[in-house]
Amino acid sequence: MSFGWNVLWSAVAVLVLVTALFGRAVARRRFDLVDSFWGPGFAVIGALTYVLAEHSARSLVVAVLTVVWGLRLGWHIHSRNRHKPEDQRYVDVYRRATGNPLAKMYRVYLLQAAIMLVVSLPVQFAAHTSAALGVLDYLGVALWLVGFAFESIGDHQLKRFKADPANEGRVMDRGLWRYTRHPNYFGDACVWWGLFLLACATPWGAVFAVGPLLMTFLLAKGSGKPLLEKDIVRRRPGYADYVRRTSGFFPLPPKGE
Numbered sequence: 001m002s003f004g005w006n007v008l009w010s011a012v013a014v015l016v017l018v019t020a021l022f023g024r025a026v027a028r029r030r031f032d033l034v035d036s037f038w039g040p041g042f043a044v045i046g047a048l049t050y051v052l053a054e055h056s057a058r059s060l061v062v063a064v065l066t067v068v069w070g071l072r073l074g075w076h077i078h079s080r081n082r083h084k085p086e087d088q089r090y091v092d093v094y095r096r097a098t099g100n101p102l103a104k105m106y107r108v109y110l111l112q113a114a115i116m117l118v119v120s121l122p123v124q125f126a127a128h129t130s131a132a133l134g135v136l137d138y139l140g141v142a143l144w145l146v147g148f149a150f151e152s153i154g155d156h157q158l159k160r161f162k163a164d165p166a167n168e169g170r171v172m173d174r175g176l177w178r179y180t181r182h183p184n185y186f187g188d189a190c191v192w193w194g195l196f197l198l199a200c201a202t203p204w205g206a207v208f209a210v211g212p213l214l215m216t217f218l219l220a221k222g223s224g225k226p227l228l229e230k231d232i233v234r235r236r237p238g239y240a241d242y243v244r245r246t247s248g249f250f251p252l253p254p255k256g257e
Contacts, residue, residue, distance in 0.1 A: 001052045003125055006127070007117070007124055010045045013044060013048055021037050031086070032089075034112055036078040037074065038116070039073030042066055042120055043067040043070030049123060054128070059128075062195060065198075066195065068148075118211060121211045126195070129201045137197065137198050140197030140200075141198075144191050144194030148187065179254070181229075181243065183251065185249065192212040192216070219249075225249065
């Protein structure tokens with residue numbers, strides 16, 4: 001099956017899953033469920049792409065990397081959120097919606113589905129590239145490993161920090177969080193740039209830089225870091241000093257040390 005048909009079937013699959021998830025969200029009156037679907041949605045695209053593409057070392061590698069990343073992220077977000085109140089972002093969107101608020105929330109779900117499809121384009125294209133694995137592919141896997149380590153280790157460190165009652169109200173500035181305020185976001189970006197390199201066995205692969213560019217923009221300038229830090233300085237007095245001495249995205253030595 002061609003790359004174009006792969007994109008079409010991926011769009012259909014994501015639309016069906018997002019619609020079913022929205023129905024579940026309406027029944028539960030909790031709309032942040034889509035956050036838990038973010039990673040598994042990519043895993044579905046990765047697995048479906050492997051089924052639709054000609055089986056090769058490249059298609060297998062890109063599918064495994066995408067599925068592993070997506071399932072880990074999905075489980076992490078689900079386990080983090082399941083015993084907490086709904087994410088305030090979704091509460092605010094629903095409260096501010098005019099007319100039919102459910103229609104507004106469904107559009108939010110559709111927007112996430114569209115972003116998912118665009119970001120996953122390098123994965124889908126790479127699986128349909130017949131070239132043998134080469135230097136760029138090994139660099140891509142290495143970059144994916146760096147990103148996966150940053151993301152999973154950063155999440156684990158933060159989870160342990162929050163689990164200790166002695167850290168209530170304190171700012172996490174240890175481990176990877178000493179060098180970047182968002183090691184998980186930095187790792188996420190590295191994962192997708194690594195997957196993009198797997199799509200660059202042919203010159204046409206460069207077109208799909210739109211995927212990691214969009215993901216990196218969202219993490220660093222869009223709904224990731226800026227939204228998360230919008231009011232955290234007010235809630236945590238020590239965070240302003242943390243911002244002053246710690247890189248916001250790329251890992252760097254702390255300022256003044």
